[in-house]
Structure formats: C-alpha cells, structure tokens
Amino acid sequence: MTGPRLGRAPAVLLVPAVVGVALLVVPLVTLVVATPWRTLPEHLGSQVVREALVITALSSLLTVVACVLLGTPLAWLLARVDFRGRRVVRALVLVPLVLPPVVAGVALVTALGRSGLIGQHLPFTLPYTTSGVVVAHTFVSLPFYVLAVEGALRTHGASYDVVAATLGADRWTAFRRVTLPLALPGVLAGSALAWARSLGEFGATITFAGNYPGTTQTMPSLIYVALNSDPTVARTLSLILLALSVGVLVLLRERWAVGR
Amino acid sequence: MRVEVDLRGRVCADVSAAAGEVLVVIGPNGAGKSTLLRAIAGLEPGRVRVGDDDWTDREVPRRRVGYVFQDQSLFPHLSALDNVAFGPRARGRSRREADAAARGWLERFGIPDLAGRKPRELSGGQAQRVAIARALATDPDVLLLDEPFTGLDVSAQMALRNELGEHLRDFAGVTLLVTHDAIDAATLADRVLVLDEGRVAQVGHPAEVAAEPRTPHVARLVGLNLVPGGDELIAFPPDAVTVSLTEPEGSSRLRWRGPVATLAPHGDAVRLLVHAAPDLLADLTPAAAAELGLVPGREVWLSAKATAVSRYGARG
Numbered sequence: 001m002t003g004p005r006l007g008r009a010p011a012v013l014l015v016p017a018v019v020g021v022a023l024l025v026v027p028l029v030t031l032v033v034a035t036p037w038r039t040l041p042e043h044l045g046s047q048v049v050r051e052a053l054v055i056t057a058l059s060s061l062l063t064v065v066a067c068v069l070l071g072t073p074l075a076w077l078l079a080r081v082d083f084r085g086r087r088v089v090r091a092l093v094l095v096p097l098v099l100p101p102v103v104a105g106v107a108l109v110t111a112l113g114r115s116g117l118i119g120q121h122l123p124f125t126l127p128y129t130t131s132g133v134v135v136a137h138t139f140v141s142l143p144f145y146v147l148a149v150e151g152a153l154r155t156h157g158a159s160y161d162v163v164a165a166t167l168g169a170d171r172w173t174a175f176r177r178v179t180l181p182l183a184l185p186g187v188l189a190g191s192a193l194a195w196a197r198s199l200g201e202f203g204a205t206i207t208f209a210g211n212y213p214g215t216t217q218t219m220p221s222l223i224y225v226a227l228n229s230d231p232t233v234a235r236t237l238s239l240i241l242l243a244l245s246v247g248v249l250v251l252l253r254e255r256w257a258v259g260r
Numbered sequence: 261m262r263v264e265v266d267l268r269g270r271v272c273a274d275v276s277a278a279a280g281e282v283l284v285v286i287g288p289n290g291a292g293k294s295t296l297l298r299a300i301a302g303l304e305p306g307r308v309r310v311g312d313d314d315w316t317d318r319e320v321p322r323r324r325v326g327y328v329f330q331d332q333s334l335f336p337h338l339s340a341l342d343n344v345a346f347g348p349r350a351r352g353r354s355r356r357e358a359d360a361a362a363r364g365w366l367e368r369f370g371i372p373d374l375a376g377r378k379p380r381e382l383s384g385g386q387a388q389r390v391a392i393a394r395a396l397a398t399d400p401d402v403l404l405l406d407e408p409f410t411g412l413d414v415s416a417q418m419a420l421r422n423e424l425g426e427h428l429r430d431f432a433g434v435t436l437l438v439t440h441d442a443i444d445a446a447t448l449a450d451r452v453l454v455l456d457e458g459r460v461a462q463v464g465h466p467a468e469v470a471a472e473p474r475t476p477h478v479a480r481l482v483g484l485n486l487v488p489g490g491d492e493l494i495a496f497p498p499d500a501v502t503v504s505l506t507e508p509e510g511s512s513r514l515r516w517r518g519p520v521a522t523l524a525p526h527g528d529a530v531r532l533l534v535h536a537a538p539d540l541l542a543d544l545t546p547a548a549a550a551e552l553g554l555v556p557g558r559e560v561w562l563s564a565k566a567t568a569v570s571r572y573g574a575r576g
Contacts, residue, residue, distance in 0.1 A: 160335060165320035166301050166327040168398055169350035177346070181337045 028242065035239045036232050043236045051214045052222040052237075055130060059218060060198040063137040067145040067194040070138070072187065075149035076175065080158060097143045104139055105207020112208075132209035133216050137201050141194035148193055152186020153179065189252060196248040199241065261434055263402070267306035271295045271458040277451075282428050282435040284445040284466075287455035288477040293438040294330070296455065297404040300436070301325045310402060321350070326395030328405040332387050334379035340390045341366065341375035347398035365393040368427070385416035392424065396431065403428075405437040409444070421447055442481040446470070454478055471495075472572045476538065485540045485564075492571050498531060500568035501542035505552060508563045515563040516540060520556050523549065530554075534562055 043049060077083075078090050096104060112119040112126050112135065119126065126132040160182060164174035180187070202220035209216040211225065219241055227234040262276045271292035277283055285293050299306040302320040309315065315323055326347075334343050344362035349355060366372045369389045379387055388408060395403060408424070409417040425448050428435055437448060445452045445466050452469045454462040454477075462474040473479040473495060479486035485501070487494045494514070502508065508515055518536035525531070529543040532554065542562055544552075554560070 162303060163329065163333045166325060167347035167350050168321045170321050173350050178335055
C-alpha cells in the first residue's frame with residue numbers, strides 16, 4: 001500500500017471486521033481439518049453416497065439446462081421488450097431470491113403436489129421423483145440466472161439490435177446472431193450461479209421431493225441425514241460440496257475479472 | 261424518387277432525387293439531420309414515403325435502407341467478412357452466396373485481406389470501409405450515412421472520402437449523407453440539402469448553395485457574411501469589408517457598427533469577428549489591424565462596396 005498515510009485503522013472498525021472474517025472462515029477450516037481423510041475413499045465408494053452424488057450431478061445439470069431454456073428468453077423479454085407490467089413481472093421473478101426455501105417447497109406442493117391445484121390434473125406426478133427435484137431446483141435457481149443474463153443484455157444495450165434490424169434481420173435472427181453471442185459471458189456466469197444454487201439446494205427439495213435414496217436424495221439431504229447417524233460421513237460429504245462451491249467461485253471470479 | 265418525411269413538429273422534409281443521386285445534408289446541431297435519417301430507417305416514429313411506397317408502418321427490417329452509423333457499429337464478435345455478409349444472410353441468401361457477395365464488397369473496397377479480422381483489430385478508416393460495404397451489401401433503395409468521417413484523422417478522411425465518391429457513382433439508389441463539413445458537400449454532393457430547425461431551408465447544387473446561402477449556418481460554413489434585408493439576402497466575402505474607427509462617408513446603406521469580438525490570423529490576413537447586427541466577418545492586413553489599434557471590445561464601423569455584394573431572393 002502506497003496511498004497517502006491517513007493514520008491507523010481504528011479498533012472500532014478493525015475488531016468487528018476481524019470477528020466477521022473469523023466467523024466466516026473458522027468453521028470451514030475446522031471442517032477441512034476434522035475430515036477423516038484416510039476413510040474418504042471408503043465413504044465415497046458407499047452406494048448411498050454414490051447415488052446421492054449422481055442425483056445431485058444429474059439434477060444440477062438438468063437445472064442449468066432448464067434455466068438456460070426458460071431463463072434466457074425471459075431475460076431477453078425483460079431487457080428488450082417494453083411491455084405493460086414489465087416491472088411487476090421482474091419483481092415477481094425475483095421473489096424466490098429472498099423466499100425461504102421451505103416456503104418455496106410448500107408453495108410447490110400446494111401447486112404441483114399430487115392433490116395440488118395444478119398437480120391433480122397432471123398426467124404425471126412430480127413430488128418424490130427426480131423430476132420433482134429438478135423442478136424445485138429450477139424454481140430457486142432461475143432468478144439468479146435471469147438476473148445475470150438480463151444484466152449482460154443490458155450492458156450491450158439495444159444498439160446492435162438496431163444495427164441488425166437495419167440490415168434486414170428480424171428479431172429472432174438478431175437474437176441468435178447478435179444479442180445472444182454478445183451476452184454469452186452473462187449466460188456462462190448465470191449458469192454457474194444457477195448450478196451453485198442447485199448444488200446446495202436443501203429446503204425446497206426436501207419439502208417438495210422428499211428424501212428417498214436413489215430417486216430424490218441429493219447430497220445436502222444425505223448430509224442432513226448422515227449428521228444424525230454418522231457425523232464423519234456428513235463431514236466428508238460436506239467437504240466435497242465445499243470444494244465444488246469454491247471451484248464455482250474461482251470460475252466466476254475469473255469471468256467477472258475479465259468483465260471489469 | 262421522392263422521399264417524404266414528416267415527424268410531427270420536429271422534422272419535415274419532402275425531397276425528390278434522381279436514381280443514383282447523392283444528397284448531402286447540412287445544417288446546425290439540432291437541425292434534425294440525424295433524426296431525418298433515423299426516421300427514414302424507421303428508428304424514429306414518423307410518416308415516411310419513399311418512391312411509391314408508404315414506409316410509415318413498415319418495420320425496420322422491411323425497409324430497404326443501408327445505414328452507416330456515426331459511431332463504429334460493427335458487430336464486435338463477427339469478422340469483417342461476417343459483418344458484411346450479415347445483411348445478405350438476414351435477407352435470405354444462403355451462407356455461401358452471402359460470403360461470396362461479402363468477399364466481393366471487401367475487394368471493391370480494397371480490403372480483401374482484412375476479411376478475417378475482428379472489428380477491434382481494424383483501424384478507424386478500415387472499420388468505416390467495412391461499415392459502408394456492409395450497408396451497400398444489402399442492395400438498399402436508400403443509403404443513409406450519418407457523419408461517416410467523424411473521428412477519423414484528416415488523411416484517413418481524405419482517402420475514404422475519395423473512395424466513397426467512387427462507390428457512390430456505381431450505386432443505383434439515393435444517398436443521403438449527413439455532415440457538418442463543407443468539403444463533403446463540395447466533393448460528394450450532387451445536391452446539397454440544408455436543414456434548419458427541422459425544415460428544408462435550401463436545396464441546390466453545391467456551387468449554387470455556396471454562392472447564395474440562405475441560412476447563417478451555411479454562410480459560416482462557406483465563409484460568407486450574410487445579411488437579411490427584407491425580401492432579399494445580401495452575401496459578401498470578409499475581404500470585401502472595409503474597417504474604420506469613424507463613420508464611413510457616403511450614403512451606402514451597407515454599413516454596420518459594433519464591438520470587435522475576436523481577432524485571429526486567417527491566411528495572410530487578420531480576420532475580425534464583429535458583434536454587429538448580425539455578426540460579421542472582416543479580413544484586413546496585419547498592418548492595417550495594427551494601425552487601427554484593434555483589440556477585442558473596440559467599437560468599429562464596417563462597410564461593404566455595393567459592387568462586391570450579391571443580392572438574391574430570400575426564398576428560392
């Protein structure tokens with residue numbers, strides 16, 4: 001630091017800051033230290049863990065796909081089309097960001113449950129199926145995705161869309177060949193955010209889809225169960241999720257650092 | 261072909277142009293030059309007729325215009341070739357046809373070797389050539405250029421201006437080129453369209469407009485003094501003005517009085533701007549300026565010889 005010397009950082013600011021860092025870091029360090037590394041491969045090999053890993057990987061991947069397919073058009077609509085009630089729609093889309101996940105689960109059960117308002121008319125059942133896990137995950141992840149992509153669409157503005165239109169491109173052509181390629185960094189960042197959110201999803205999933213090994217038991221659900229029976233397994237699994245999350249963070253930091 | 265534009269209260273123009281004709285649009289800032297182009301392209305709402313077609317309700321992609329924007333507007337993620345091929349492809353040509361057409365355009369502009377470059381790897385002049393090629397590649401009815409030389413250095417401007425002139429000779433549609441530079445009007449225009457406060461103040465051949473300007477803006481562009489006198493306008497060059505400290509003798513009505521605003525060297529002479537009614541320019545020799553002791557703020561008399569001024573009707 002070679003800035004002007006304005007004096008020492010006052011204790012009244014320094015102490016709370018240090019406490020904050022400690023609160024964030026110490027539990028994670030403890031987790032790493034307390035993990036029984038020697039038995040790690042053995043735990044990873046057990047069937048219940050393998051199943052949970054597969055379901056988590058599968059559902060988070062499908063969640064990202066669902067977010068891209070639904071969220072990209074939604075973000076485009078919010079960023080580019082001036083329709084009545086746009087502000088209301090945006091506000092509604094962002095509600096799940098602040099909604100307690102358990103409430104999201106209850107809402108999903110009420111709407112899509114076997115005897116739910118819509119669910120009773122569906123030819124298939126969602127609750128307690130892997131598809132139900134994906135629906136719950138998409139519900140909580142989509143706002144993150146939409147927010148990231150809408151932001152990316154807005155940074156480039158509509159000026160290139162205008163140029164494309166003067167060259168004879170209809171809106172679909174302009175979207176495919178100009179808008180989307182320019183917003184690609186946002187699509188990647190949004191996908192990473194949605195994936196990370198899906199990876200850790202617990203409340204909405206367990207409420208809506210339950211916790212059945214082999215069909216709906218994801219890593220977080222398994223960790224929750226394991227903590228009551230075998231805390232070592234819980235720690236081991238948590239460590240895996242921690243590693244994945246940090247991986248996402250590193251990935252995003254690089255993306256965003258480039259954007260700046 | 262006739263082009264009619266009516267944006268309620270903002271810009272109103274009705275121009276007839278022969279096929280292949282280049283109209284250079286000039287006028288002060290805020291006169292509505294860019295708005296006129298944007299309206300024709302459909303980027304501003306307004307009534308527009310081109311030839312026999314009513315474009316008013318036609319969506320932007322359906323209007324057959326080529327638009328060269330003021331800022332560099334090349335798609336940053338596409339190569340020069342793909343930028344030029346974009347229009348033909350969007351209008352339904354196959355990829356192969358569009359690429360071939362784009363290659364042809366890059367060759368005509370003398371930049372076939374830049375086909376694979378991204379816009380950020382092009383100089384300002386190269387990028388503007390690609391932008392003009394892109395606009396022409398869609399085979400438009402109307403080519404719209406909004407200050408295409410702005411932001412280029414002087415030599416690049418000169419080269420591009422000459423080149424553009426050649427390409428416009430081959431272009432079958434009508435060209436509207438907005439500029440604030442008199443040299444564009446002199447070198448590129450078949451006719452000059454002078455806009456003032458959203459209205460067409462004057463249309464004519466460049467030499468005609470330069471000799472008999474009808475707006476103060478054009479007079480300033482071509483370096484003439486313009487004095488309104490009832491139904492007629494009086495124009496005269498700054499070197500036809502005599503400067504004195506006392507009221508000139510004789511009965512000429514061509515005399516004005518006011519404080520000197522600025523003095524600046526102009527070629528071999530000294531050019532005065534005098535806040536008379538209206539503002540007038542006067543050229544005099546440095547020796548004369550020193551002899552008269554001219555400084556900003558000094559009250560002077562200006563007069564012009566009746567033989568040195570041209571008088572013409574205020575309405576064409």
